[in-house]
Amino acid sequence: MARVIANEKLAPGIYRLTAEGDYRAESGQFYMLRCWEAFPVLSRPISIHDIGPGTISFLYRVGGTGTRLLSELRPGDHLRLEGPFGQGFPKPEGRTAIVGGGMGVAPLLLAARRMQGAKVFLGFSGEPFGVSRFRGAHPDVTVVSGGTVADSVEPAVYDTIFACGPVPLMAQLARKAEGTGARLYVSVEKRMACGLGACNGCAVAGNGAYRKACVEGPVFSAGEVDFHDLLSL
Ligand code: FES
Numbered sequence: 001m002a003r004v005i006a007n008e009k010l011a012p013g014i015y016r017l018t019a020e021g022d023y024r025a026e027s028g029q030f031y032m033l034r035c036w037e038a039f040p041v042l043s044r045p046i047s048i049h050d051i052g053p054g055t056i057s058f059l060y061r062v063g064g065t066g067t068r069l070l071s072e073l074r075p076g077d078h079l080r081l082e083g084p085f086g087q088g089f090p091k092p093e094g095r096t097a098i099v100g101g102g103m104g105v106a107p108l109l110l111a112a113r114r115m116q117g118a119k120v121f122l123g124f125s126g127e128p129f130g131v132s133r134f135r136g137a138h139p140d141v142t143v144v145s146g147g148t149v150a151d152s153v154e155p156a157v158y159d160t161i162f163a164c165g166p167v168p169l170m171a172q173l174a175r176k177a178e179g180t181g182a183r184l185y186v187s188v189e190k191r192m193a194c195g196l197g198a199c200n201g202c203a204v205a206g207n208g209a210y211r212k213a214c215v216e217g218p219v220f221s222a223g224e225v226d227f228h229d230l231l232s233l
Contacts, residue, residue, distance in 0.1 A: 001078040001080055002019040002021050002079055004076065004079060005019060007073045010059075014059070014061050014062075015059070015060055015062070016059050017060065018056070018057040019055065019079065023081075023084075024051075025051065025083070025110075026084070026088030027048065027108070027114060028048075028088030028162075029047070029048055029086050029087070030046055030195070030218065031046060031058070031081045031083030031084060032044065032045055032083055032085065032195050033079055034080050035069055035073055035079040040064075040066045042193055042195075043080070044066040045192040045195040046106075048084065048107065048110055049109050050113065050137075060106070061103050085195060085214060085215070086213070087216060090219075092160045092162070093159050093183070094160060095157065095159050096159065096162070097120075097121065097155075098115065099120075099149060099161060099169075100123070100163070101148075101150075103165075104163070104165025104166065104187070104189065105134070108134075111162055113138065119140050120134060120142065121149050122143050122149065123145075123147070123148065123150075123169070125146065128143055131143055150172040150173050153176070155173065155184070156181075161177060162185050163186050165189075167227055167230045167231050168231070171228075171231070173186075173222075174186075174225075183221070185221055186219070187218050187219045188230070190217070197215040200212065204225060204230070205226040205229040205230075206226040
């Protein structure tokens with residue numbers, strides 16, 4: 001069991017939970033969280049927001065019973081963390097951009113912390129949240145408030161782009177990156193159930209196949225993702 005250090009409300013329905021412990025994981029991976037016994041049956045899969053000395057944190061939006069129960073945790077309470085699971089962001093090569101939109105910034109703080117040479121773009125349709133942590137962890141953070149953050153990113157300038165956010169944002173980046181030589185990797189925010197590859201509930205279509213976001217993702221090469229299919233869900 002991990003002890004809760006903080007569980008801060010950053011915006012309506014959006015929280016940052018920090019727990020105590022030494023954790024090793026790749027940015028883009030996730031943990032299964034639970035702070036209840038029998039119900040809900042399944043733990044909640046939540047991507048790693050950050051790992052610090054003796055701490056791990058998660059940025060999450062309240063969307064159901066499990067995340068509501070997580071939002072009620074107070075410092076000193078305990079929760080169960082299992083993981084890390086899934087495939088995180090690969091090693092960056094060359095000039096690198098990190099692009100997050102809305103809740104898509106959640107898995108990117110650890111990536112930004114570990115990729116000091118990258119350029120970081122964060123986009124929010126409303127009031128930005130969680131930005132000060134990014135600015136504290138990385139020297140080059142651009143925040144776009146309103147509009148589309150993908151408009152600020154010129155893929156031809158980069159060798160590697162890591163992105164997470166709404167499907168239209170990732171689809172726009174994929175279109176812009178086509179033919180530029182930039183390698184685009186996206187972290188797909190797919191609803192998960194078991195989180196362990198057992199239920200097929202997180203299948204992502206692309207390139208003539210279905211891949212499980214929980215074990216083969218949530219980070220995929222953009223070429224492996226059919227964004228039209230994701231949009232239609
Ligand atoms: Fe069950 Fe991925 S969430 S297979």
